[in-house]
Amino acid sequence: MFKGSITALLTPFRDGRVDEPAFQAFVEWQIDQGIHGVVPVGTTGESPTLTHDEHKRVVELCVEAVGGRVPVIAGTGSNSTDEAIELTIHAKSAGADAALVVTPYYNKPTQEGLFSHYSAIAGAVDIPVVIYNIPGRSVVDMTVETMARLAKIANIVGVKDATNDLARPVMTRLAVGTGFCQLSGEDATVAAFLGQGGDGCISVTANVAPGLCAQMCEAWQARDIDSFAALRDRLAPLHEALFCESSPGPVKYAASLMDKCLQDTRLPLVPIADASRLVVREAMVSAGLLN
DSSP states (O other): OOOEEEEEOOOOEETTEEOHHHHHHHHHHHHHTTOSEEETTSTTTTGGGSOHHHHHHHHHHHHHHHTTSSOBEEEOOOSSHHHHHHHHHHHHHHTOSEEEEEOOOSSOOOHHHHHHHHHHHHHHOOSOEEEEEOHHHHSOOOOHHHHHHHTTSTTEEEEEEOSOOTTHHHHHHHHHOTTSEEEESOGGGHHHHHHTTOOEEEESGGGTOHHHHHHHHHHHHTTOHHHHHHHHHHHHHHHHHTTSSSTTHHHHHHHHHTTSSOOOOOTTOOOOOHHHHHHHHHHHHHTTSOO
């Protein structure tokens, strides 16, 4: 259902508020660069520090800016099932094509709890649901067995896999089948993830290199291995640099170097250190994104 390079969109701020014109211009640029889809209000979009009204507004702005040209997969996850259902209902009403729902963080549900959480959301809202499995941030890992149970629910259609376990896409495909969409959540290993049977990536790096990230996925789909390898190697230092501090601090700084937004984040995130700025700038130059 979803494939290729899909940007986990940052949320621009100005004077402490969502910079709506900058956000919509950024979405337009992403599409002009050839991106295959967008994810508003995910972790990269600083969803933990957006109010509910801001969260919903960003989804609406994104759907409006996209105008049906690429899929919009709205972040709607929460560690409260009722809250996740509320945000998912809104995403559907706003016109999003799917919902990205993170595994509940902090409360550490069991596998049965995870199954019940996603079953409740999928049952409450008739919209495609993509599971977001990210143990590093949520401190819970959905097993392949639980995912296979959930994949039997018609509108649970795929996973954003940020486990960094490159055996996982193979095992998931064997357990679930090829119709279940597998998107990497780790830019640094997306090339290997594709080789292990993945369908694409929900990418942080694509915020600043949407064209290159899209071209790499397209080269893989075309089995143009030489072009794929060249793009993989060109992007690798950038992937690493954009996680030199907690995301989205580095990628917002990188985007500010391209005049796409201010580097402003919300507390508890702070501007990245001078040493990190140097790392990010050098990686942007190396990738050919800055002079």
